[in-house]
Amino acid sequence: MRPILTAFAQSPDRGRGLARDMSVRWALEEVGQPYDVRLLTFAEMKEPEHLALQPFGQIPTYQEGDLLLFESGAIVLHIAQTHEGLLPGDPSARARTIGWIFAALNTIEPPILDREAAGHAERGEPWHEARGPLLERRIESRLAPLSGRLGDADWLDGPFSAADLMMVTVLRRLGGSGLLDGYPNLAAYVARGEARPAFQRAFEAQYAVFLAALRA
Amino acid sequence: MRPILTAFAQSPDRGRGLARDMSVRWALEEVGQPYDVRLLTFAEMKEPEHLALQPFGQIPTYQEGDLLLFESGAIVLHIAQTHEGLLPGDPSARARTIGWIFAALNTIEPPILDREAAGHAERGEPWHEARGPLLERRIESRLAPLSGRLGDADWLDGPFSAADLMMVTVLRRLGGSGLLDGYPNLAAYVARGEARPAFQRAFEAQYAVFLAALRA
Numbered sequence: 001m002r003p004i005l006t007a008f009a010q011s012p013d014r015g016r017g018l019a020r021d022m023s024v025r026w027a028l029e030e031v032g033q034p035y036d037v038r039l040l041t042f043a044e045m046k047e048p049e050h051l052a053l054q055p056f057g058q059i060p061t062y063q064e065g066d067l068l069l070f071e072s073g074a075i076v077l078h079i080a081q082t083h084e085g086l087l088p089g090d091p092s093a094r095a096r097t098i099g100w101i102f103a104a105l106n107t108i109e110p111p112i113l114d115r116e117a118a119g120h121a122e123r124g125e126p127w128h129e130a131r132g133p134l135l136e137r138r139i140e141s142r143l144a145p146l147s148g149r150l151g152d153a154d155w156l157d158g159p160f161s162a163a164d165l166m167m168v169t170v171l172r173r174l175g176g177s178g179l180l181d182g183y184p185n186l187a188a189y190v191a192r193g194e195a196r197p198a199f200q201r202a203f204e205a206q207y208a209v210f211l212a213a214l215r216a
Numbered sequence: 217m218r219p220i221l222t223a224f225a226q227s228p229d230r231g232r233g234l235a236r237d238m239s240v241r242w243a244l245e246e247v248g249q250p251y252d253v254r255l256l257t258f259a260e261m262k263e264p265e266h267l268a269l270q271p272f273g274q275i276p277t278y279q280e281g282d283l284l285l286f287e288s289g290a291i292v293l294h295i296a297q298t299h300e301g302l303l304p305g306d307p308s309a310r311a312r313t314i315g316w317i318f319a320a321l322n323t324i325e326p327p328i329l330d331r332e333a334a335g336h337a338e339r340g341e342p343w344h345e346a347r348g349p350l351l352e353r354r355i356e357s358r359l360a361p362l363s364g365r366l367g368d369a370d371w372l373d374g375p376f377s378a379a380d381l382m383m384v385t386v387l388r389r390l391g392g393s394g395l396l397d398g399y400p401n402l403a404a405y406v407a408r409g410e411a412r413p414a415f416q417r418a419f420e421a422q423y424a425v426f427l428a429a430l431r432a
Contacts, residue, residue, distance in 0.1 A: 055365040056323055056358065067308040073322055074315035092283040099290035102321070106289055107272055110326045121350065127343030134337065142272065149271040 002036050003028070003064040006050070007209065009039035015210030016175070017203045020072040021060040023169040025205055027076045027162065029198035031083035039209060073105045073166065080162040087162055100156050100163030108146060109170045111138040116173065139179055147183040154192060168193030218252050219244070219280040222266070223425065225255035231426030232391070233419045236288040237276040239385040241421055243292045243378065245414035247299035255425060289321045289382065296378040303378055316372050316379030324362060325386045327354035332389065355395055363399040370408060384409030 007021035021037075028035045044050055046057045053061045054070045061068065062075040069075050077098065080086035087094050115135040122128045146167075150156060155164045171190050174180050180187045193199055223237035237253075244251045260266055262273045269277045270286045278285040278294070285291050293314065296302035303310050331351040338344045362383075366372060371380045387406050390396050396403045409415055 051361070055361040056319075057361070058323075067311060069311055069315050071315045071318035071322060074311070074318040077314060077318075078311045095283060095285055095290070095294045098293060099285050099287045102287035102289040102293075103272075105318070106287060106321045106325075107274075109322075110329060113326060114330055117354075122347075125343070125346075127341070127347070130341075131338075131343070138333075145267070145271040145273070 001065055002034050003062055004036045004038055006038050006040050006053075006059045006061045007206065008059055009041045009044075009209070010213045011206070011210055015207045016172075017206050018173055019059065019206070022202060022206055023072050023166055024060050024062060024075045024079070025202035026165055026169070026199050027079040027086060029201045030165065030196070031079060031085050033079065033083060037205075037209070073101060076162055076166060077101060086165065088158060093158060096157050097161045097163045100161075101166045104163065104166040104170045108142050108167065109173075111135070111142060112170065112173050115139060115177075136179060139174070140182075143179065143183055143186060147186050150185055150189060152185065154189075160196070164189075164193060168199075217281055218250050219278055220252045220254055222254050222256050222269075222275045222277045223422065224275055225257045225260075225425070226429045227422070227426055231423045232388075233422050234389055235275065235422070238418060238422055239288050239382055240276050240278060240291045240295070241418035242381055242385070242415050243295040243302060245417045246381065246412075247295060247301050249295065249299060253421075253425075289317055292378055292382060293317060302381065304374060309374060312373050313377045313379045316377075317382045320379065320382040320386045324358050324383065325389075327351065327358060328386065328389050331355060331393075352395060355390070356398075359395065359399055359402060363402050366401055366405060368401065370405075376412070380405075380409060384415075 005021055005024055008019050011019045013019055025035075040050060040059060045054075045059065050061075051057055053063075053068055056070075058070070060072060060075065061070050062078070063069075069078060076086075087097055115138075118128065118131060118135060122131075155161065156167060157163065168190050171180065171186060172194075175190075180190065194203075221237055221240055224235050227235045229235055241251075256266060256275060261270075261275065266277075267273055269279075269284055272286075274286070276286070276288060276291065278291040285294060292302075303313055331354075334344065334347060334351060338347075371377065372383060373379065384406050387396065387402060388410075391406075396406065410419075
């Protein structure tokens with residue numbers, strides 16, 4: 001049974017693989033699960049048909065037979081729990097790995113998204129420039145301990161796992177910001193994730209959607 | 217084996233049960249699992265001994281024999297996965313319920329915390345008042361679809377679950393803000409959660425810590 005994802009027909013990230021279907025594509029590639037994609041315009045995302053699947057009008061959704069899921073974290077965890085290769089078998093290591101998935105999404109990502117949201121919604125406001133250092137300090141207060149914990153390990157807790165997949169996905173949002181420059185081990189960690197063949201396949205798949213939209 | 221939580225010795229929420237140990241206490245009470253609590257001062261949270269357990273210097277941590285976890289979402293999910301009563305048995309319903317845990321923490325909570333952070337860190341800034349409506353609109357853009365999806369159901373997806381526990385925990389942060397006033401079904405949902413005996417026991421336990429700190 002091939003699961004069906006929804007993704008942006010025209011991703012606002014200009015093909016950089018920052019939309020939330022990216023982690024799901026990557027997870028499916030890591031476990032070797034073929035999938036189909038249904039592309040949605042922004043207008044279609046706000047129509048009742050999609051809102052019945054995703055009440056917040058976002059992508060991705062994940063359909064696998066009768067199962068319908070949303071929230072990329074939950075979808076990645078579901079894929080990891082129902083396939084081999086993205087979660088350790090030992091129950092304690094598995095619980096810790098799931099802990100790092102939550103850390104990526106609930107501790108590391110919020111200040112990163114907050115800075116992005118300010119860049120989108122408050123760029124024209126008189127306070128935008130003055131708030132910049134504050135938003136960056138909030139991100140750094142999370143990156144510094146993450147960098148310290150990772151140290152010189154390749155991955156967060158043993159072999160590559162769904163936790164690394166999610167953490168790298170979150171840290172990639174900082175690409176071009178310079179905020180990883182002070183943390184060479186985190187920059188190398190992101191590069192290690194991006195070098196994985198499964199990441200490459202997922203990236204190319206979403207990039208092909210971007211190119212097709214450009215040409216249309 | 218009684219798990220051991222860490223919690224604030226002096227919670228900054230003045231006993232309102234908004235610190236992140238609350239959802240873990242509530243989950244343990246729902247499943248009838250006795251637990252111990254180790255209280256930490258703010259200074260102790262930043263010491264190497266605690267940072268070895270929780271790299272971001274936060275509470276709660278959860279120790280259960282050799283297993284050490286952090287991230288309240290992951291701890292609640294672990295409790296739900298290792299005890300009866302907080303997750304449905306059917307695999308699809310279980311995956312959907314886990315999806316709502318992520319929705320609570322990754323879709324609903326971020327704009328709520330963003331507004332709180334502004335209240336703490338930017339109250340003295342010249343732009344603080346002007347940004348208020350923007351921060352509230354971001355929260356409303358999440359509350360409106362959540363309210364629509366809940367409709368007149370008691371809980372998000374079938375019987376009470378870890379998803380409701382987490383969503384009510386997140387929505388409680390809006391207490392006193394007036395932001396739930398436009399969504400009577402969400403206000404009633406929060407009240408239903410707070411009326412549960414397990415919630416009450418968890419609330420009293422953290423409130424006792426607050427009262428003891430006041431008297432000390």
